[in-house]
Amino acid sequence: MTADRETPVTPVLDVRDLSVRFRMRGGRDIAAVTDARFSVAPGECLALVGESGCGKSVLASALLGLLPANAETTGSAVLGGDTDLLTAGERTLARTVRGRRIGLVPQSPAAHLTPVRTVRAQLEETLRELTGVRGAAAVRDAAGEAAARASFPADHLDRYPHELSGGLAQRAATALALIGDAPLLLADEPTTGLDRDLVERTVDELRRHTDEGRALLIITHDLAAAERIADRVAVMYAGRIVEIAGSRPFFGAPGPRHPYAKGLLDALPERDFAPIPGMPPELGALPDGCAFAARCTRADARCTDERPAFEDALACHHGLTGRAHSLTKAAADA
Amino acid sequence: MLELTRITAGYDRRAPVVRDVFLSVGYGEAVGLLGPSGCGKSTLAKVAALLHRPDAGTMTLDGTVVRGWRHRAPQEQRTAVGVVFQQPRLSADPRLSLRELIAQPLRSTGRRREVPARVAELAPLVGLSEELLERRPHAVSDGQLQRACLARALVLRPGLLICDEMTAMLDASTTAALVAVVETYRAESGAALLAVGHDRVLLERWCDRTVRWGERSVERVPVG
Numbered sequence: 001m002t003a004d005r006e007t008p009v010t011p012v013l014d015v016r017d018l019s020v021r022f023r024m025r026g027g028r029d030i031a032a033v034t035d036a037r038f039s040v041a042p043g044e045c046l047a048l049v050g051e052s053g054c055g056k057s058v059l060a061s062a063l064l065g066l067l068p069a070n071a072e073t074t075g076s077a078v079l080g081g082d083t084d085l086l087t088a089g090e091r092t093l094a095r096t097v098r099g100r101r102i103g104l105v106p107q108s109p110a111a112h113l114t115p116v117r118t119v120r121a122q123l124e125e126t127l128r129e130l131t132g133v134r135g136a137a138a139v140r141d142a143a144g145e146a147a148a149r150a151s152f153p154a155d156h157l158d159r160y161p162h163e164l165s166g167g168l169a170q171r172a173a174t175a176l177a178l179i180g181d182a183p184l185l186l187a188d189e190p191t192t193g194l195d196r197d198l199v200e201r202t203v204d205e206l207r208r209h210t211d212e213g214r215a216l217l218i219i220t221h222d223l224a225a226a227e228r229i230a231d232r233v234a235v236m237y238a239g240r241i242v243e244i245a246g247s248r249p250f251f252g253a254p255g256p257r258h259p260y261a262k263g264l265l266d267a268l269p270e271r272d273f274a275p276i277p278g279m280p281p282e283l284g285a286l287p288d289g290c291a292f293a294a295r296c297t298r299a300d301a302r303c304t305d306e307r308p309a310f311e312d313a314l315a316c317h318h319g320l321t322g323r324a325h326s327l328t329k330a331a332a333d334a
Numbered sequence: 335m336l337e338l339t340r341i342t343a344g345y346d347r348r349a350p351v352v353r354d355v356f357l358s359v360g361y362g363e364a365v366g367l368l369g370p371s372g373c374g375k376s377t378l379a380k381v382a383a384l385l386h387r388p389d390a391g392t393m394t395l396d397g398t399v400v401r402g403w404r405h406r407a408p409q410e411q412r413t414a415v416g417v418v419f420q421q422p423r424l425s426a427d428p429r430l431s432l433r434e435l436i437a438q439p440l441r442s443t444g445r446r447r448e449v450p451a452r453v454a455e456l457a458p459l460v461g462l463s464e465e466l467l468e469r470r471p472h473a474v475s476d477g478q479l480q481r482a483c484l485a486r487a488l489v490l491r492p493g494l495l496i497c498d499e500m501t502a503m504l505d506a507s508t509t510a511a512l513v514a515v516v517e518t519y520r521a522e523s524g525a526a527l528l529a530v531g532h533d534r535v536l537l538e539r540w541c542d543r544t545v546r547w548g549e550r551s552v553e554r555v556p557v558g
């Protein structure tokens with residue numbers, strides 16, 4: 001697979017055929033994630049993109065062992081070459097993985113920060129919990145350093161979360177996520193609700209932490225943010241990864257190979273601003289063939305009969321090749 | 335259609351978040367109001383939607399000066415404005431099916447009999463199937479719920495539609511789809527639009543003109 005040839009070092013995270021099923025009352029299952037296969041290397045950022053409800057957050061919860069009791073997982077997700085997150089068990093995950101080997105940058109920092117405690121108090125508590133730093137003075141210094149790493153201003157350390165702007169709350173949450181010095185950062189929609197300037201600042205900071213040698217898996221529906229930060233992009237549709245591509249060829253030329261990915265990019269206001277007709281299928285009632293067939297202009301009988309396998313980083317019977325997007329972009333700009 | 339003159343509004347009279355703001359939206363016009371988050375755009379949008387009483391200033395809606403906000407607003411003014419907010423989960427009663435949610439404004443204005451016809455008209459426009467209409471908010475995605483919230487805002491055929499960060503949580507395709515619904519409705523009804531947001535590229539593509547949140551007032555800027 002091309003996607004894997006690009007990452008010769010031992011990946012920080014190696015996901016193989018990961019599937020998540022929710023067992024529902026009445027016997028109907030929800031196929032939230034099916035056969036996901038990807039890896040992330042040190043110093044690399046992979047952006048997982050796709051519309052709301054396509055299974056991105058379920059995938060993240062599976063990696064953290066935070067799925068509800070009615071969920072069943074299969075496949076593997078090996079962290080650092082030695083720990084399968086899907087079979088590790090809650091004790092191991094709680095003691096050695098979450099916070100220590102996987103830093104979680106949350107979707108809603110406001111909800112993640114404890115409202116009744118200052119940023120300093122939360123940083124200090126997490127430092128005591130995750131690191132060997134002891135003694136009031138040392139912990140205080142380390143809290144200052146942790147804040148600085150995420151560009152959180154020192155003169156705001158004694159504030160409570162509700163006294164912070166959205167951007168500062170996001171940095172406080174990032175500072176907390178970085179404390180354990182985890183080799184993998186997992187960020188689920190870290191920029192939702194932030195305005196463009198703040199989105200850019202937030203992703204630039206996450207990129208900086210990646211460049212220091214961490215692996216970053218960022219989950220987002222914001223394609224502009226993905227383009228800015230990612231080395232590679234994984235596109236998810238109806239619970240499956242349908243394309244993995246280098247960020248540059250994907251957003252630039254020759255463009256995406258999967259028709260859904262192309263539709264998503266063309267929907268951007270700076271491109272055609274045209275929606276993909278229809279809506280994604282229900283994850284509880286997926287068709288036998290390609291899940292995108294009902295919305296795809298290239299669909300034929302083979303597409304409705306036979307589900308395309310994910311091969312050579314693409315799951316499509318009639319992938320697009322060599323399609324440049326500069327033309328549509330120029331037309332939109334004119 | 336909408337004229338806001340020297341509006342001052344907020345949650346604490348000593349520290350208003352909106353100060354002395356002017357904004358106007360002509361009949362059939364689409365105006366984008368651009369500004370960073372937390373600047374007071376949403377407060378102004380709520381004033382325009384008759385949901386928040388300003389501390390000072392004058393508002394005119396369809397030629398009539400507004401004298402009351404919230405429950406004090408006369409019904410014909412209230413029903414002339416449709417609103418969609420950023421977070422559909424915060425503005426949708428979790429006990430209602432999407433069908434009931436869309437029909438809510440008709441019921442509360444005593445037009446229950448129009449429900450079946452109007453819902454049947456709107457559901458395909460916003461892309462909701464019969465099956466989705468029967469579901470409750472927890473059983474649908476954010477994008478699907480926002481489609482229902484948009485249908486609810488259109489159900490009384492408002493002459494002014496206010497979209498406050500309507501698509502901020504949505505993917506590119508759903509965003510383009512909802513904007514297309516709004517534009518289809520406007521083309522057919524002649525309604526005006528106030529679209530509030532922080533995404534310059536989106537609002538400049540969508541609206542006839544955009545205005546930027548200024549230091550003291552909203553200044554006019556040409557469409558990019």
Ligand SMILES: Nc1ncnc2c1ncn2[C@@H]1O[C@H](COP(=O)(O)OP(=O)(O)O)[C@@H](O)[C@H]1O
Pocket residue numbers: 022030032050051052053054055056057058059068070283
């Ligand atoms: N506890 C659960 N039980 C049943 N279905 C669930 C549960 N949690 C999520 N789902 C379903 O899984 C699918 C994927 O959801 P999610 O991962 O949150 O999407 P995304 O993060 O891509 O927006 C959705 O159809 C959602 O309704």
Ligand code: SF4
Pocket residue numbers: 258259260290291292293294296297298299300303308315316317318319
């Ligand atoms: S497999 Fe067929 S229906 Fe599916 S995306 Fe490819 S061309 Fe379209």
Ligand SMILES: [Mg+2]
Pocket residue numbers: 053056057188189
């Ligand atoms: Mg999610």
